[in-house]
Amino acid sequence: MTDRIRLDGKVAVVTGAAGVIGAATIRLLAERGARIVAVDRRQDDLKTAVRDLPASAQALPIAADVTSEDEVADYVRAAVDRFGTIDVFYNNAGIEGEIKPIVNYPLETFRKVIDVNVVGVFLGMKHVLPVMLKQDRGSIINTASIAGLIGSHEIAVYSASKHAVIGLTKSAALECAATSVRVNCVCPGLIDSRMLSAINEARNRSNEPLSIEKIVNRVPARRLGQASEVASIVAFLASDEASYVSGAAYTVDGGRIAG
């Protein structure tokens, strides 16, 4: 469709690209004309996600751990070596950690969640920003969550990590305010995904089981979101249509936290 947002020729680096939201996003960005650098630590699933892209897509899969500064520097260098630039950075890799109240939460898991969800996002921006600032052009989109805007029982550490992602996003946007580099984040709500199922299954083991109908009833839109609906907002924020949008946290949640 010609009236859809186009990203022709843009180079988009996406982390967590083998996951549910990441794979949907590389597909949409490629369909809109972007060249893709797909990063994930799960090599086999990454290959599958890249294989599912449209035949015309140009894509470079890179196996990397976003918590390793050397590996982050390497994927940024590989993207620039291959495509000459980075226009869009979807900084999306994340983990849910364990689903437990704070009093039972292992410190080791706390540190792991912060390492992936906060340090990983920080390192990605630390290494991509110099490329974008040098060319005075670029759009970074971090993945936070509605759990970054409100508290949530048994995922306190995940929630804290996503609050931190919003703080990093706003601060990075201010640091780039005098340039043409924009930094925003998306805050998905209840997305039909492995992560949502994992959180619900763990909660159901420790509490009264909550049916999917009851969960959906808490969403004003009366349905779960689809990963493609998160990808659509990423495509908008990546595009020149969002040229005056920076420092924003976009909820994609069917109105879940509007009330």
Ligand SMILES: NC(=O)c1ccc[n+]([C@@H]2O[C@H](COP(=O)([O-])OP(=O)(O)OC[C@H]3O[C@@H](n4cnc5c(N)ncnc54)[C@H](O)[C@@H]3O)[C@@H](O)[C@H]2O)c1
């Ligand atoms: N699914 C939801 O309902 C939901 C809601 C709000 C926010 N989110 C956020 O959206 C993002 C994507 O979630 P998803 O639902 O696609 O989950 P997912 O588990 O399907 O995908 C996450 C991907 O990140 C990768 N990853 C994890 N740690 C990594 C590391 N150290 N280095 C490199 N890659 C790593 C995983 O291998 C996986 O492929 C996450 O940041 C998540 O917190 C998801």
